[in-house]
Amino acid sequence: MTAGNAVPELDPVIHAQARLRVVAALNTMGSGDEITFPALKDLLGMTAGNLSVHLTKLEDAGYVQITKTHKGRTPVTYVALTKRGRLAFDDYTKAIRALLDSAGGTP
Amino acid sequence: MVDDGERVPSPEETLRLIEEQQAATVRRFRGDPLFMYVPWGVAWLVGFTCFFLHYGLDGKPYAPISQNQALTVLMIFQLIAGSLCAYEITRMNIGVRGDTTAKGAMYGYAWFAGMVVMSVIAIRVSPMLPEAESGLLWAGISLLVVGVLYMTGGAIFLFWPMFFLGIGISAVNGLGVLLGPGWHALLTAVLLGFGQIVVGLWLRRRRCP
Numbered sequence: 001m002t003a004g005n006a007v008p009e010l011d012p013v014i015h016a017q018a019r020l021r022v023v024a025a026l027n028t029m030g031s032g033d034e035i036t037f038p039a040l041k042d043l044l045g046m047t048a049g050n051l052s053v054h055l056t057k058l059e060d061a062g063y064v065q066i067t068k069t070h071k072g073r074t075p076v077t078y079v080a081l082t083k084r085g086r087l088a089f090d091d092y093t094k095a096i097r098a099l100l101d102s103a104g105g106t107p
Numbered sequence: 108m109v110d111d112g113e114r115v116p117s118p119e120e121t122l123r124l125i126e127e128q129q130a131a132t133v134r135r136f137r138g139d140p141l142f143m144y145v146p147w148g149v150a151w152l153v154g155f156t157c158f159f160l161h162y163g164l165d166g167k168p169y170a171p172i173s174q175n176q177a178l179t180v181l182m183i184f185q186l187i188a189g190s191l192c193a194y195e196i197t198r199m200n201i202g203v204r205g206d207t208t209a210k211g212a213m214y215g216y217a218w219f220a221g222m223v224v225m226s227v228i229a230i231r232v233s234p235m236l237p238e239a240e241s242g243l244l245w246a247g248i249s250l251l252v253v254g255v256l257y258m259t260g261g262a263i264f265l266f267w268p269m270f271f272l273g274i275g276i277s278a279v280n281g282l283g284v285l286l287g288p289g290w291h292a293l294l295t296a297v298l299l300g301f302g303q304i305v306v307g308l309w310l311r312r313r314r315c316p
Contacts, residue, residue: 024124028129028136029136030206033208038202039202042202043131099118
């Protein structure tokens with residue numbers, strides 16, 4: 001099976017390399033954990049602008065929660081995966097594995 | 108369809124990408140074994156070797172090292188190990204908040220409480236014992252706290268190697284206490300000190316991409 005006939009069955013919000021990495025990273029953290037924007041940027045090796053764009057798309061889909069707060073006088077932005085985001089990532093990985101199984105491929 | 112042209116090429120590559128990102132995230136938040144385990148292994152290997160040379164297996168010292176000198180060496184190396192471990196834990200927690208951070212804080216307080224109560228018990232009881240038995244009491248109950256808290260840490264953070272390390276520490280500690288001060292120091296230095304260095308290096312090698 002090729003990516004061409006696999007794409008329509010997958011969640012288009014997650015099925016973009018940058019957003020997939022964002023969701024995979026956030027999903028690896030505990031469900032009650034949040035990470036600051038700079039820490040997530042460093043972890044992913046993305047630029048602030050690029051990450052910001054992808055986080056907005058994920059937030060619009062209800063997959064991430066962005067909390068803006070202050071630590072002392074410094075503004076801090078925390079990012080966390082929502083329950084909906086976790087379910088979407090779970091469904092996405094199941095779909096990918098199903099595609100591999102149906103194609104007889106190995107991960 | 109993907110809306111920004113950043114399409115993932117194939118299911119195989121997608122799955123690999125997910126696994127690589129998950130591994131990188133675990134590396135970021137689990138800490139470097141070179142800081143978390145290896146320094147403690149070195150401290151125990153060096154410190155308890157000094158105690159072993161002081162006690163000897165048959166009650167006769169193998170080297171002119173006093174108990175206070177052995178204790179000083181062990182404490183200096185443990186202080187260095189503790190500092191490296193604290194540095195790594197601080198680095199792991201930069202930029203994160205939530206349940207895992209709270210668990211880590213409570214786990215840290217448990218270490219502090221365990222060591223304080225252990226010291227109180229040892230300070231109260233050790234004057235009643237001969238020198239060698241007093242040293243065995245300190246070493247035995249401190250390793251009891253360490254073994255139990257390693258197992259607890261493994262359970263809290265769902266990290267089996269840490270849990271098994273706790274089991275190993277407890278088993279070696281129990282056996283060593285039964286055999287006496289010299290054997291306890293020898294087993295702790297070799298099996299737990301050297302063993303923890305090996306485990307730390309193995310974990311470090313396993314986490315590298």
